[in-house]
Amino acid sequence: MGDRGVAGTIEPGDHACLTFSDAEERLDLVAAFVRNGLRSGSKVVCWTDAHGPERLATELALRSVRAGAALRRGQLQIAPISTALFSSPGADAARMVDALAGELDLAGRSGYSSVRITADMGWATRPLAAAEALVAFESAVADLFTDGRLCLICQYDRDRFDAVTLAFAAKAHPKTLTAQVYFEHPLLRICRQYSPPGVRIAGELDYRHRDILEQALAESMRLDRHMHVNLAGLQYIDGACAGSIVAAATRLPASRRMTLVCRRSVATVLDLVGGGCAPRLRVQAFDEHS
Amino acid sequence: MSTADPPIRDGTGRASVRIPEALDVDQAFDATGLHALRSTVAAHASSLDVAAWQVETLVILASELATNAIRHGGGGGRLRMWHDEDAIFCQVSDEGPGIVDQSVGFTLPRFDQAHGRGLWICRAIARELVVERGAHGRGAVVTAVFRRDA
Numbered sequence: 001m002g003d004r005g006v007a008g009t010i011e012p013g014d015h016a017c018l019t020f021s022d023a024e025e026r027l028d029l030v031a032a033f034v035r036n037g038l039r040s041g042s043k044v045v046c047w048t049d050a051h052g053p054e055r056l057a058t059e060l061a062l063r064s065v066r067a068g069a070a071l072r073r074g075q076l077q078i079a080p081i082s083t084a085l086f087s088s089p090g091a092d093a094a095r096m097v098d099a100l101a102g103e104l105d106l107a108g109r110s111g112y113s114s115v116r117i118t119a120d121m122g123w124a125t126r127p128l129a130a131a132e133a134l135v136a137f138e139s140a141v142a143d144l145f146t147d148g149r150l151c152l153i154c155q156y157d158r159d160r161f162d163a164v165t166l167a168f169a170a171k172a173h174p175k176t177l178t179a180q181v182y183f184e185h186p187l188l189r190i191c192r193q194y195s196p197p198g199v200r201i202a203g204e205l206d207y208r209h210r211d212i213l214e215q216a217l218a219e220s221m222r223l224d225r226h227m228h229v230n231l232a233g234l235q236y237i238d239g240a241c242a243g244s245i246v247a248a249a250t251r252l253p254a255s256r257r258m259t260l261v262c263r264r265s266v267a268t269v270l271d272l273v274g275g276g277c278a279p280r281l282r283v284q285a286f287d288e289h290s
Numbered sequence: 291m292s293t294a295d296p297p298i299r300d301g302t303g304r305a306s307v308r309i310p311e312a313l314d315v316d317q318a319f320d321a322t323g324l325h326a327l328r329s330t331v332a333a334h335a336s337s338l339d340v341a342a343w344q345v346e347t348l349v350i351l352a353s354e355l356a357t358n359a360i361r362h363g364g365g366g367g368r369l370r371m372w373h374d375e376d377a378i379f380c381q382v383s384d385e386g387p388g389i390v391d392q393s394v395g396f397t398l399p400r401f402d403q404a405h406g407r408g409l410w411i412c413r414a415i416a417r418e419l420v421v422e423r424g425a426h427g428r429g430a431v432v433t434a435v436f437r438r439d440a
Contacts, residue, residue: 206324236328236353238353238354239357239411246401268343274398
């Protein structure tokens with residue numbers, strides 16, 4: 001297996017395998033990849049499968065990526081992988097490599113010095129999709145990366161691909177990209193959010209996992225100018241953990257802020273432990289019953 | 291502990307909290323049972339004809355009381371809930387050292403202090419919070435009175 005990396009470490013010339021088991025986690029990593037590509041002036045292409053192009057554009061916008069403007073000026077392109085790679089029936093590795101080379105060529109002629117492509121490889125798990133074409137493609141594509149203009153991230157759903165294919169995918173890609181997960185349990189998940197950057201927590205959070213919460217917050221505080229704490233999927237927080245979040249916001253210097261999204265009951269606890277008095281904290285509460 | 295053993299109130303004045311025969315919830319808990327406890331409280335509170343936000347608030351209250359017993363009252367305790375026309379009562383008893391510092395929870399701890407938010411939250415939510423010694427002077431019994439018209 002290649003280097004393990006996170007979204008920010010992807011560079012021109014990289015061929016990486018993004019593995020994920022959580023839909024939000026995948027969208028986060030894709031959003032960070034697109035955002036960094038647009039910022040660096042690259043052409044960015046998203047080949048979709050699980051989500052259609054419109055849904056992906058919406059999800060990108062929700063993650064602070066200005067997809068609409070980039071789509072209009074042609075810097076960003078979102079298309080179903082079925083039309084992009086398999087315009088004629090049947091999957092064929094040589095044709096897929098040609099399609100990729102075509103994108104690189106087209107971008108060059110449009111004035112982009114580099115291209116970032118991300119492809120949802122979920123198509124290969126469908127019946128009759130010829131998984132061997134996937135294997136041949138991932139192997140044959142290597143030559144396209146030699147001049148450093150192309151960067152490709154192939155997305156693999158850990159729950160849909162079998163272990164043998166995943167092991168192959170990890171080997172065929174020089175880099176592996178996974179979201180950082182601080183804690184994973186059916187009742188609680190604490191992970192890094194890549195776009196907008198910060199922390200995402202779902203489930204029920206109490207004092208028993210306060211140290212992991214503080215570790216995740218400390219990392220975001222170190223890496224991110226503004227911290228985004230996404231608690232949309234959090235059903236419960238106790239006073240101890242709410243206190244840790246308010247403490248983190250209180251420690252931010254005046255030029256930075258923490259934006260927190262949560263349901264009303266979580267906002268109540270944050271408010272009770274002094275959230276309203278932390279000037280750098282912005283709480284966006286929603287009512288889950290309405 | 292049984293309902294026949296009345297708790298002994300610290301300090302003077304008011305009579306100790308009387309636990310009725312008919313309880314909505316009577317459940318022992320420890321740290322591993324916090325999730326289940328919250329579900330139980332939410333389910334029972336939902337059946338008492340109160341607003342959704344009041345159910346959420348009761349869950350916060352019960353969970354903080356239980357957490358307090360787990361962390362400072364010997365690792366676990368017992369939750370009782372009952373109601374009358376005006377109020378919902380939520381009581382947590384434990385067999386720990388008792389709540390020695392009677393001032394706890396009357397001020398919000400500074401942001402860099404690790405402890406003390408639980409009872410602060412309970413005092414903020416409940417109309418009244420009665421802190422007593424357990425039967426035979428052992429442990430703590432904390433009863434929160436939550437007004438339906440709060």
